[in-house]
Amino acid sequence: MDFLKKQESVYEEIKNTKNPVWIWGAGSMAEVIEKRLNEHGIFPKGNFINLSDIEVDNEKLWQLKELEETGNRIDVIVGHGKLDLVKNLKNCNIVDEIYVLDSPYEQYWPDVKAIKKLEDLMLKGEIRERIYDNKSYECVNKYVEFYNGKMENNFFEEVELLCEDMFEFEKLNLTENENYIDVGAWDGDTVIEFLKYTKGKYNKIYAIEPDDKGYNMLSKKFKDSIRISLLKMGLSSTKKTLYSSKSNTQSMHLIDSGEGKIVECNTLDYLLDNNIIENKPTLIKTAVPFMDLDVLRGAEKTIKMIKPRLICNISCSYKEISSIIEYILGLNLEYKIAFRYRLPVPTQLLLYAF
Incomplete structure (x- = not known):
């Protein structure tokens, strides 16, 4: 299975999840991830961060602690290079699955x-x-x-x-x-x-x-x-x-x-x-x-x-x-x-x- 086929299988898994899907972050990579998800018929519930020292001024961007207070189970999507983040999120009691989208930018897609x-x-x-x-x-x-x-x-x-x-x-x-x-x-x-x-x-x-x-x-x-x-x-x-x-x-x-x-x-x-x-x-x-x-x-x-x-x-x-x-x-x-x-x-x- 080559890289792009492997990525397609990840989108299929996300599409079939029973939980609401949330994207970690709100930067340029998060925007591209949302675009890729939308292209595959997947529409995330929103974005969140777990950086308590950052003030959130965006109705679509949540703090992780706010999601935890709801008690609802979620699945999370993160971009490449977030290994420490993945380890931390695995310890969160409301997170069931974490999906990593490697290289969501076409700039890095292989030939x-x-x-x-x-x-x-x-x-x-x-x-x-x-x-x-x-x-x-x-x-x-x-x-x-x-x-x-x-x-x-x-x-x-x-x-x-x-x-x-x-x-x-x-x-x-x-x-x-x-x-x-x-x-x-x-x-x-x-x-x-x-x-x-x-x-x-x-x-x-x-x-x-x-x-x-x-x-x-x-x-x-x-x-x-x-x-x-x-x-x-x-x-x-x-x-x-x-x-x-x-x-x-x-x-x-x-x-x-x-x-x-x-x-x-x-x-x-x-x-x-x-x-x-x-x-x-x-x-x-x-x-x-x-x-x-x-x-x-x-x-x-x-x-x-x-x-x-x-x-x-x-x-x-x-x-x-x-x-x-x-x-x-x-x-x-x-x-x-x-x-x-x-x-x-x-x-x-x-x-x-x-």
């Missing part, structure tokens, strides 16, 4: 051919020589097993395959002289991780984000930071015009045509050649849905000249995982490749090149 290509690639001798350690193989195997529908338990239990944050991977060897480029910086979460890990000891940060909402959040957080430059633009393999879209995905992404906002894209090489980015990067992170490979191609001159360390959230570009690995190794820069998870969910598979 059968891409998964098979990744399996085959990892068996090649010339690739195996460049993979850093056995943990990297375990990470990829988890990813493949999950999307092939072969995983019986929670996606993730082996905490040693996790990085507490993106920058703790030992082979990064961060110093006080880092020039960090964050491509797909969104609201600054990975910039904050970088600042925390380096304890503020670095040379320069460039945070690149084309989305209005994300860029506005970046500006509020870092507008007074002298060593952090914010760039509102898209990056690609060439200079081009793209359009914003958020159709069936967790985050905004860029497409060739559409009715979304026009986003002018450039290449990382162009930004460096024209001193828009003045410092040669020592570390580049990409998390750009469907476009990580394009971003890397647009930085080829820079990568060949400097050989910065690379971090790619490759599950954002699930159809191109194998191509990204082949591209980096094909640069003939003697990069080693490692894989780790940032969170215990399949959408957080990180590739490190060093």
Whole structure:
């Protein structure tokens, strides 16, 4: 049974439950979960949280303690990456069943051919020589097993395959002289991780984000930071015009045509050649849905000249995982490749090149 068929079986179970169905949470993932449920003819009773320190100002959003006071039995639906939450809810005396919807976003839905290509690639001798350690193989195997529908338990239990944050991977060897480029910086979460890990000891940060909402959040957080430059633009393999879209995905992404906002894209090489980015990067992170490979191609001159360390959230570009690995190794820069998870969910598979 592959991933999508396995998910369909979960919807069938939910459809046949006798209890009212409630969704935990009220954020973007909860909205997508409700949409998926509605598509399958399932209409939840409402949403709840179990965070007593948060004031609820929404007639559809309940506190767990309010549901407990009714005494009614319920079933609960949560999104991926909520393992601690699931454990806590199992101890709730009104909860009968808990259903986990892994990867409700189409952004992360697997491509059968891409998964098979990744399996085959990892068996090649010339690739195996460049993979850093056995943990990297375990990470990829988890990813493949999950999307092939072969995983019986929670996606993730082996905490040693996790990085507490993106920058703790030992082979990064961060110093006080880092020039960090964050491509797909969104609201600054990975910039904050970088600042925390380096304890503020670095040379320069460039945070690149084309989305209005994300860029506005970046500006509020870092507008007074002298060593952090914010760039509102898209990056690609060439200079081009793209359009914003958020159709069936967790985050905004860029497409060739559409009715979304026009986003002018450039290449990382162009930004460096024209001193828009003045410092040669020592570390580049990409998390750009469907476009990580394009971003890397647009930085080829820079990568060949400097050989910065690379971090790619490759599950954002699930159809191109194998191509990204082949591209980096094909640069003939003697990069080693490692894989780790940032969170215990399949959408957080990180590739490190060093």
